[in-house]
Amino acid sequence: MQPDISVKHLNKVYGGGFQALKDVNLEIYPGEIFALLGPNGAGKTTLISIICGIVNKTDGEIRAAGHNIVTDYRSAREAIGLVPQELHTDAFERVWDAVSFSRGLFGKPPKPSHIEKVLKDLSLWDKRNNRIMSLSGGMKRRVMIAKALSHEPRILFLDEPTAGVDVELRRDMWEMVRKLRENGTTIILTTHYIEEAEEMADRIGVIREGEIILVEEKNQLMSKLGKKELRLQLQNPLDKVPGELTLEPVELSEDGYELIYTFDAQEQQAGVARLLRTLGELDIEYRDLQTRESSLEEIFVGLVHE
Amino acid sequence: MNLYGVRAIYKFEMARMRRTIMQSVLAPVITTSLYFVVFGSAIGSRMGAIENISYGAYIIPGLVMLSLLMQSISNASFGIYMPKFSGTIYEVLSAPVSYAEIVLGYVGAAATKSVILGVIILITARFFVDYHVLHPFWMLSFLVLTAVTFSLFGFIIGIWADGFEKLQIVPMMVVTPLVFLGGTFYSIDMLPQVWQTISLFNPVVYLISGFRWAFYGVSDVHVGISVGMTVVFLAACMATVWWIFKTGYRLRS
């Protein structure tokens, strides 16, 4: 399958000499939701801005929807919708006009039925005749999303879509992303909220200091890097971990009532079975047990602080 | 060509101008009327005719040019400066529009408005002075050519400016003196020889001279030179804009 976004050997050195991207290679496929994760200053916005044509690349080759973004920028850009990180809106324009403007700018003939649908989906319909400056911050962000969707792009970039937005907008945004995915829209979002990536993404890329350090299916990432934890509540307290158990990385809680066993997600069966067998042999009784998978957040923190 | 894109920018700019109709049309009309009252009627009545043209009529082409230049520059510079300032420029930069289309939209709108304003001022002048236009075609051509050229110039200033002061400084500090010293209120012939020579370095002299020729058939320099100089300035502005987009100067980092 031809990727919707293909980035090859992309470097970016800003005017001051700062290298914001280092040999970035990335392919994103039609219909997938790709989350780009990374701490502040990692280069997420720079990468998106280059793909969308707002920032010049230093070198490398980029294609969007199969078109070279420099030599065939029209076809490439027509396919892309962008919701930037910062809140940039006009002040005096009315919502309807601003969204219609965006559609025209992207070379599409007027289609009021589509604008109407987008505004309704984003709960902006009642505000369509309001001046943008009269709207709240959350509503302004919705206007920016509506602008990005006005020309029916097949690729949508959401740069930190939920940073600092209220719960309601966040929920609506997730809902919108799901709907767009059903229509086959390719979505690339950046975030430093892991839960967002965890909730929505099919694949995850982690970027750190301008380098993509990992690209992985979300589920594989979770199982590959994820740790699992087994907690056993004991009938009777122990004062130390029995010597027979030291084969596994087992710890004892302070009060002696809980045994905690941490293991890699992949090799769970063997280790857990061995542990429980050994407990049985030692006549250590337990009342209850739980397992817990580490969240993407813990994985992520582990990665970027390496 | 992305005609919908050009139209979107053009419409957006024209809508912005409609919202600011007071300051963009009414203000220049009032200012020009004041010039007519003071220079045309009050002082002009005591001035002799220049080349057989009453003083009130003589200053009309220059006064129209003054407004045309100022408005072209301020409309076009503001038009591109605002989205840069507010950040909404991201949308234009990420849109499938070529450099030429962006310029066509912004500069086209600014020039349109300047031409409309020029015509309004000409109509206003009619209330104060009885004038005639000898070469209406050339008069309109100069009007349009000047509006386009200086809108392009304003566009460059808008991209260059990184603060509101810079946006104001060129029209105030550069264009106003050039227009006043460019033969709006006098014929260059009336100056001492040395100042006549210096005046020839003032591009506005050629604009006003050519424009006045279209009205009355008299000029300080040959009309061909006027057209030539304006076209040279237009070409210089176009080359600058081309360079701006080519390098991303103050638009793309």
Ligand SMILES: Nc1ncnc2c1ncn2[C@@H]1O[C@H](COP(=O)(O)OP(=O)(O)O)[C@@H](O)[C@H]1O
């Ligand atoms: N216009 C610019 N000029 C110079 N450096 C920049 C510019 N924009 C961003 N940077 C730098 O590039 C790095 C990456 O920034 P950015 O892409 O915004 O990161 P992120 O979106 O991941 O937080 C940061 O160190 C930032 O300071």
Ligand SMILES: [Mg+2]
């Ligand atoms: Mg960012």
